[in-house]
Amino acid sequence: MYDSINERIKYYRNQKKLSQTELGAKLGLKCSTYSQMERQGNITVDMAIEIAKVLGVDPDLIIYGYEKSQPIEITVTKPQTIIAGEKTPFIENYGKPAVEIKEEKVGDTLSATEEGIIEIYRSLPKDKQKELFNFINSML
Numbered sequence: 504m505y506d507s508i509n510e511r512i513k514y515y516r517n518q519k520k521l522s523q524t525e526l527g528a529k530l531g532l533k534c535s536t537y538s539q540m541e542r543q544g545n546i547t548v549d550m551a552i553e554i555a556k557v558l559g560v561d562p563d564l565i566i567y568g569y570e571k572s573q574p575i576e577i578t579v580t581k582p583q584t585i586i587a588g589e590k591t592p593f594i595e596n597y598g599k600p601a602v603e604i605k606e607e608k609v610g611d612t613l614s615a616t617e618e619g620i621i622e623i624y625r626s627l628p629k630d631k632q633k634e635l636f637n638f639i640n641s642m643l
Contacts, residue, residue, distance in 0.1 A: 508551065509544035511565055515558045516541075529557045548626050563628065 516526050527537030530553055540546055546554070548566065555562040563569060613621070624632060 506568075507544050508546055508565060509541050511568055512541055512546070512551075512554055512558075515560050515565065519558055521558075526554070526557065530554065 516523070521529075523538045523541060524534040527534050530537065530550075532540075540550070551565045552562045555565045558565075624635060627635065
């Protein structure tokens with residue numbers, strides 16, 4: 504339907520016949536703050552979930568562009584690189600659309616790559632975490 508998270512938010516906001524000012528107020532934001540966020544698409548997962556609640560839609564519709572019943576597609580594009588099958592601003596907002604696995608010294612603390620993988624994993628809905636876990640296990 505719409506490629507970017509801000510286009511999807513605008514679509515569902517218009518479906519509910521809300522202005523940016525009205526939606527911003529329901530979220531406790533100034534109109535200018537909300538307007539800039541919707542225009543640029545710089546939206547955190549928590550904010551996307553709050554927007555979905557206010558608009559009365561499934562958060563997955565806002566974040567991914569589809570409902571939970573549709574599986575996430577993960578494709579191995581080259582050895583040790585995993586990219587989500589759909590290009591979404593949600594993933595782009597992490598600044599790293601691909602997770603590059605690099606050889607790093609294993610110690611008592613997590614490497615930056617490991618921390619990034621965990622951060623992305625934790626931001627996924629529980630059903631998507633399970634799918635990713637099963638996918639990783641299938642690679643072993």
